[in-house]
Amino acid sequence: MTINEIFEEEFSGGRDFSFAWRIFLDRFYASTKEQRSDLIRTAPECLDDPRHLSYCAAGIHKLCREYSLDLPEWVSDKSLILDEPYFPGASTDLLKLVCLVESPPEFKMRNIFTTDNVLTRT
Known part of the structure; x- marks a missing residue:
């Protein structure tokens, strides 16, 4: 399965x-190398x-490094x-400031600002 197939399945x-x-992340974490x-x-x-x-590229870049x-x-x-x-999910100026940091x-590097636990699934 590929990330595209996951997105197509979920969108359908x-x-x-x-x-x-989040479904992609769950599958990624449950997979072998x-x-x-x-x-x-x-x-x-x-x-x-x-x-x-761009968000996918950023997330995958970080996952590849980790x-x-x-x-x-x-x-x-x-x-x-x-x-x-782009501040996904940041609805206030204070949260945007947190995301900038x-x-x-x-x-x-892709002009996307989010929290440091962006790839965390609990």
Whole structure:
């Protein structure tokens, strides 16, 4: 299974990006190293919001670093750097400030600002 297949499956069930991303993370964490590499090797082509594709690239970049995986070529595409800052889920100025400080470098480099536990599943 690939990240694109996960997103397509979740979207067909009426779920949104945030839900589908969490399902991807659950599957990633439950996979072997080889399965993880297969899961992320191609971009999720079904995403129509560039912010979501950039978010996926940032998350996968961080996962590759943390799990010693080869970085898929698509993740390094310069077009995945957003022109405008994106603060997913940050509804107040105070939370945006926290995100500016905490955001992992893989997200910051793409102009995405989130909390430092962005990839945590509990």
